[in-house]
Amino acid sequence: MVVESIRLRLTPLVQYRLRIADTCLIHAQRLGEWCGHGPILEEDIALTNLSLDLLGQARALLTHAGKVEGQGFDEDQLAFLRDEGQFFNLTLVEQPSRKASAHAPGGDFADLVLRNFLVATWLKALYGRLVSSSDAELAAIAAKALKETRYHQEHAADWVVRLGDGTEESARRLAAALDRAWPYTHEMFVRDAVDDAAAASALGPRRDELAADWQRGVAAVFSDAKLALPAATPFVSTGSNGVHSEHMGFVLAEMQTLQRSFPGGKW
Amino acid sequence: MSQNEWPLWEVFVRPKAGLDHKHCGSLHAADAKMALQLAREVYTRRQEGTSVWVVRSSDITASDPGDKPMLFDPMEDKVYRHPTFYKLPEAVDHM
Numbered sequence: 599m600v601v602e603s604i605r606l607r608l609t610p611l612v613q614y615r616l617r618i619a620d621t622c623l624i625h626a627q628r629l630g631e632w633c634g635h636g637p638i639l640e641e642d643i644a645l646t647n648l649s650l651d652l653l654g655q656a657r658a659l660l661t662h663a664g665k666v667e668g669q670g671f672d673e674d675q676l677a678f679l680r681d682e683g684q685f686f687n688l689t690l691v692e693q694p695s696r697k698a699s700a701h702a703p704g705g706d707f708a709d710l711v712l713r714n715f716l717v718a719t720w721l722k723a724l725y726g727r728l729v730s731s732s733d734a735e736l737a738a739i740a741a742k743a744l745k746e747t748r749y750h751q752e753h754a755a756d757w758v759v760r761l762g763d764g765t766e767e768s769a770r771r772l773a774a775a776l777d778r779a780w781p782y783t784h785e786m787f788v789r790d791a792v793d794d795a796a797a798a799s800a801l802g803p804r805r806d807e808l809a810a811d812w813q814r815g816v817a818a819v820f821s822d823a824k825l826a827l828p829a830a831t832p833f834v835s836t837g838s839n840g841v842h843s844e845h846m847g848f849v850l851a852e853m854q855t856l857q858r859s860f861p862g863g864k865w
Numbered sequence: 866m867s868q869n870e871w872p873l874w875e876v877f878v879r880p881k882a883g884l885d886h887k888h889c890g891s892l893h894a895a896d897a898k899m900a901l902q903l904a905r906e907v908y909t910r911r912q913e914g915t916s917v918w919v920v921r922s923s924d925i926t927a928s929d930p931g932d933k934p935m936l937f938d939p940m941e942d943k944v945y946r947h948p949t950f951y952k953l954p955e956a957v958d959h960m
Binding site: 638639640641643644647749752753756760 | 871892893894895898899902903905906907910
């Protein structure tokens with residue numbers, strides 16, 4: 599059976615919301631891949647809890663974005679029936695975090711720890727601003743998510759310090775993970791027309807406005823972790839514009855297969 | 866215990882203000898801060914708690930189960946230690 603993909607009527611303000619929603623959704627999906635594979639039972643449960651928190655945020659944000667978009671798409675349709683080009687998550691969160699491949703080294707617990715930290719620090723800065731959004735519903739979602747995200751950030755930061763300031767091997771693997779993740783962090787602070795539209799209507803901050811806050815949070819933890827900041831690179835990833843890395847298709851294939859095979863299936 | 870194994874911690878959760886912390890289980894963690902975080906993840910994910918204590922299991926001194934006859938059995942026939950021989954005034958009702 600072939601299930602028609604949905605097509606969104608995109609406006610900058612819909613895309614702005616989907617950037618946040620999709621970042622949470624795909625990050626949750628990647629985190630979920632660690633279920634049953636955590637280094638110890640307790641951390642395995644912790645990772646799954648983080649994933650479920652993010653999925654909860656994604657659900658609220660998708661439902662909200664669907665209302666604003668106006669064609670009546672619900673959270674499930676938005677998550678499972680959009681094609682790759684209509685997802686607007688940060689490219690960082692779609693990178694493999696558990697299984698390495700020839701094209702994507704990594705798949706180390708250190709990759710997961712570091713990504714969690716970089717993204718949680720970013721979401722914390724973002725939600726911190728969105729609580730005063732001109733859209734009351736978005737502000738309410740952000741207020742709830744901010745509590746969870748503060749915990750995620752602390753949990754992840756502790757792990758970064760533990761690995762960075764741990765053994766020689768853990769420090770080496772964390773530094774390698776940082777080299778892999780770092781080029782994708784630029785996209786967190788790019789400013790474009792979508793950001794400008796959101797800022798103009800006081801819906802939320804431009805991404806470049808989050809940079810100082812994020813850098814402060816990252817620098818403090820990296821200093822405790824004895825981790826050096828990598829040099830800047832010119833590469834800027836473009837997932838937030840719907841142009842993704844080669845990994846996105848595989849993430850979606852796995853995430854969407856059930857709803858695509860059994861449309862509207864519930865259990 | 867192997868060198869790679871993290872120490873064991875006992876977890877106590879206070880279900881709501883005014884109630885006592887209750888022992889609810891144990892977990893492995895590298896240090897106290899991690900033990901608190903993991904206790905939150907493992908034991909309070911369904912809103913069970915408002916406060917958590919963790920203590921290294923090795924810091925607890927426990928009675929020896931073999932001493933049970935000596936320590937606890939003698940209390941069996943000392944019913945007079947229960948305040949059940951007093952008549953309560955009606956007004957007190959359930960105490």
